[in-house]
Amino acid sequence: MSDTRASARNRFFIPALGRFYANLDTSAETLLRVVAGLALVTHGLPKLMNPFGAVGMVEGLGFYPGVFWSPLLALTETFGGLAVALGLFTRPAAFASAIVLAVTVWFHWITQGQGYGGSEKSILWLAIMLFFAIRGGNRQSVDARIGREF
Template sequence: MSTPVDRNRLIVPEVAPLYSAGHQSVETILRVVAGLLLVTHGYGKIMNPFGAVGMVESLGFYPGVFWSPLLAATEFFGGILVAIGLFTRPASLAAAIVLLVTVYSHSIVKAEGLGGAEKSILWTTIFIFFAIRGGNSHSVDARLKKVF
């Protein structure tokens, strides 16, 4: 599926076909890469789901034995769901919430300010985008013809 581009508004009109054809594909690549990176970030946690108990409790999330496995599952399984585009919106929302906590952790708890939180802010924004936008036509959600 392509999105038409108004050639008259482009500085270089010859690139209009590239822009039109690439819209869905580029969005899909961003979703897949973001999901897979979340999976790799959660892999260590899923292998030891209680390994982050102290970390989550240091951020004020008690009991850590509840929050640590939830964090692991959100990152690992949520990343898989985002990557394949299944339950894209709820999985992305869960990832965005986790990442908002990392923004808080880096900027406030660790007192690193914007410099320490900038990657988390960027990742949060990406997952908020997919929480609102969904998985597009290149997703399992679209194949199921369901909007979650």
């Protein structure tokens, strides 16, 4: 056992838990990536079924023409979420999703006037997507399986 791992185990109140945590850290990160990605897919899929349904909303936010931005929103949420969940092109997919989520924070907080309470889910998702945009997919991702990542 390396000195680093031994010192990490000694910092726990229950040292035996150090090995338990070390064995699950990658799996926990993967679970977060998959759940966040699939949650984003559930928001994008209805938009994908009606790609022009959000034209009024996106134009209300100042994104013109809405017939361009509404389908792009649907594609980014659906396929970006799926890519994040799979860990395929994780960084660019998470970054694109983070942009969408930053806009939803603005929409709920400022445009709708809901403040933090109305935008807290978007803030959490934004933080998660920024984490994966920086960190990548980890060794339990398609990116790792193909041996290439951004």
